[in-house]
Amino acid sequence: MKRRHFVKRTALGSLAGLLGAEIVFGANMPDNYDLLGLQDPDPFKLFGKDKEMLVLNSKPWNMEAMAHLLDDKVTPNPYIFVRNNGKVPEDIDEKEWTITFDGESVKEKKTFTLEELKSKFKHYTYQLTLECGGNGRKEFDPPAKGNQWDIGAVYCANWTGVRLGDVLDYVGIKSDAVYIGYHAIDKHLSGDPTKEPISRGVPISKAYMEETLLAFQMNGEDIPLVHGFPLRLVCGGWPASTSGKWVNRISVRNKVHDGEKMTGSSYKVPCHPVAAGEEVKDENMCIIESMPVKSLITYPKSGAQLAKGKKLNIRGHAWAGELEVSKVYYSIDFGVTWSECTLEKPANRLAWQRFKASIDFPKAGYYEVWARAVDANGESQPMLVPGWNPKGYLNNACHRIAVKIV
């Protein structure tokens, strides 16, 4: 018996090293107790996430925020959604990391170490909105296949890195280049080493945008592992799947990149509107580029009760893919009347914008506060779930919170 304790103490010591934390009261642990770190790891600890984050899937890891968790202007890591297509890599050695530029349309294949990338090119920091293409999927009827995201697969963090365009210029690309595609080190769920979980990309024009970065820092620190340490391609305003994590290769293509999740119906919507539930052939599906206008009420949390005569101060964020948001309105009567919110300018292009309003309620009762943003082209968020599509992308319907005046 005691010998087992000795063994357990030793094992606990090495386990503590593995988990990066001391196992407090480990000596008092019952013998048959299995540590989470060994069995089913605690994703909140593993990824440094807030306890209120919702786990949609544990294999692969997918987690999303609730609206009230996204109140910060610059989203801190605990509230950043986690979207994985494959297994999160382990044992990354930053010093050994390289990134290779290849493909039909590079003049010459080139490889950089992370250090070379950092020292050769100028650094830039931008606050960039990243939203999952499938954010809001759970509202589609008939339902669309995949993780049933509600509203929390969006955030806006600061990213620091080098401009992809600067690196492409240094590498030298041919005039027939039309697309770039990223490749990364994450492994396919089936364990098949010949399969990539995801390898998406963007057209050359997006690759050359000033804000498109090969980033090595998020919010002023090393990128958290689950968000792409040590190097991530960041394409603000586009489906977050174009922002490849753990990137070690960029292929410059003379055609639209045909990597995993670029073909079939992945991250595509019908080129022409279809009826709900209609079958759409792959060739009639078009790749999603800029994300549509959208907003979230991040304060107060839904379910607020306040006394009659009190003002309710609401705030939130609005974003519109490649565009700026020009107006945000709120309604407390299901869209019968709309009032304008005050709206701040974005910190930089592709960053979300803070809106605020102070609301008076005419009498006691149940209300919903709805927010509706309008982009620079005059396109508005719909109050209803927008056009149905087979994979359930681009639901930018208005967000609303419940309020009771008592």
Added chain:
Amino acid sequence: MKRQENFKNQVRSIYKVLVVSLIMVFLIGILGIIYMVSPSSFSFKSDRPDTKMITVTEEEDDWDKVENGVHLRTGLKEADGLMAVVNNCTNCHSAQLVIQNRMSRERWVETIRWMQETQNLWDLGNNEEVILDYLVTNYPLLKKGRRENLTDIEWYTLNE
């Protein structure tokens, strides 16, 4: 001559090392026996909390335990076909992905074909029908319409 002398010296030093090692092994052995017989002899702290023995009776079916109609390990509903789903559909992804998706039989078939063509899912054989029956019976399509009501509102008093 000199070589012989060298050789003797080497043998002598090896002999010394051997003797010392043997003594060490012997001592460690004795310490080990003492530890096994009376482990507390090595405990220098007297304030260490007593470790109680807890007997946990492991049930044989623990791994696939079902409680209140739910398969604990996966969260899937207990019904005909449960184990076929557990064994064929939770190897690559979690059961949470199955549970959160509501599809018609046709769409599930399409999804299975897609997984077989692109994600290395094997031929399900006779289990395919069993799995499909399980999914459409236990996780049927729900009508949501164009916009659902807000539900599960947790009311709280807001003091500003």
